[in-house]
Amino acid sequence: MITVNGVNKSFGSAHVLTDVTFEIRPGLMTGFVGGNGAGKTTTMRILLGVLRPDAGVIEVDGSPITADYRAGIGYMPEERGLYPKMTVLDQLVYLGRLHSMTGADAKARTMALLERLGLGDRAGSRLEELSLGNQQRAQIAAALVHDPVALVLDEPFSGLDPHAVETTVQVLRETADTGVPVLFSSHQLDVVERLCDELVILADGRVRAAGSRSELLAAHARPEWELDAAVDTGWVREAPGVEVLSFDGGRVHFLADSEAAAHAVLADAVARGTVHRFGPVTRTLHEIFTEVTR
Template identity: 50%
Template sequence: MPDNALEIDSVSKRYGRVVALDAVTFDVRPGELFGFVGSNGAGKTTTMRIALGVLAADAGTVRFAGQPITHQTRTHIGYMPEERGLYPKMKVLDQLVYLAELHGLTANEAHKSAEGWIARLGLGERRTDEVQKLSLGNQQRVQLAAALVHDPAVLVLDEPFSGLDPLAVDVMSDVLREKAATGVPVVFSSHQLDLVERLCDRVGIIRSGQMVAVGSVAELTAGAAARLVVSAPQAPPGWAAGLPGARVVSEGQGGTELELDPGTDDQTVLAAALATGPVAEFSRRKPSLTELFRNAVSEGKSS
């Protein structure tokens, strides 16, 4: 395992008879953006809290740079909790300076870093406002600054994009990319799967406390059935029904999408489409992370 990786190794957690985590294992490599996705209650927040030492695991180990997480290690982690943890009556600048000093920065270092992140995140006009007087989006930016102000060696963010407008999402995305580019491992959870797919190097899917998939989206979809998108403007509804080795996934004005069984010749589909008239589009499409996630969750419900 490379230096400065965050490793979650066979971590388990129970609450009475409820198994919250069952031997969860994955790693976040230096310079990597890792998306951690799952339904509500799947175990994302519990995993993150154990990684931070906020919760104790019943079994398993969390390591950073090859060593078990200690109190000293935790001072080098930037954490953004899902339940935001800011002091509502404290001014933005004062709060960031205070948190930086808590993590070991000198007063001068803390002020310099706080002012830098306030400027970077577009909070300059709000630097002397109380947090409770900010919009939710700006509170979110302050919370991100709080996770970054001490120049952490690893970032753990729980739903950092929740409630952000598109401009703030872009700012947040750019900041996470920049941190990863410096070699920092970055792991974040999100329900916005299109954003995870666009932003992350690898993805982990957790279901009912168990990791069911870890890898790049390309790796995770490599074994998925091929998809075809066919636009045949003159084709009657249901033209593709009954084609051997093909199943209609959707049909509408944008065309017909089919899922092919392994070994099915897509030229037979093209021939059937051409038999109805001209074909405006005939293309293969990879499954999205959203589709992959739905399949993983539905498999769990049906088993």
């Protein structure tokens, strides 16, 4: 398990990270989300040893992270870092060789990854000849080619079409299922919500929320309910213990002081006519993100 513990970082007078603390658990996908300038990339660079923290420590299984462990991490930067004039196959084999793989093993691993990511027929193409989406997939393969001990991916889904996103998600999930801790940042909250096991929400250099999706939903739950009936529901605005959030004819979205108050609304609606749907409203990651970063 990788632990980011009490990390602080400043650049001159700009304080970028303040007491950033969270865990990246083995075998789990941890989504790292935050607006532009929140400190995600700086945190990742400190984890990788590219930057030094002003305070705090990165630990692996309770001990300070070592250079050898960092060397085994698969990293994908937001700014693509592959060589545009080299073929995809040659540079991925080269990267594998840098991690002490034999040429044969590196080539076999490269071709397996490219096939899995839908790039098998472009192995002999130079990177500059690929579309931006295919360059992104090649960059993901570069992070995986040496069979990494952990994965740190900065915006891995940027520029990918929906089909490529699905393929990449499957590859990353398969990697996590082998016990590898995976940290990835993304602005695509719908993908994060569907893919990740745990979430870390960063704003202004501080962790505003962290935990599993169910933990975050429980911690930021609101007693919201929705009623869809065949009759006008304007009367709900007068119901005791209820605050209407939105109203449109037979549909009403409301807060209730208690479950009993919500079910009293249901009973009244049934007495007035047909009820098509009634139940609690499940909050989305986007709503929680907006709330904690406001």
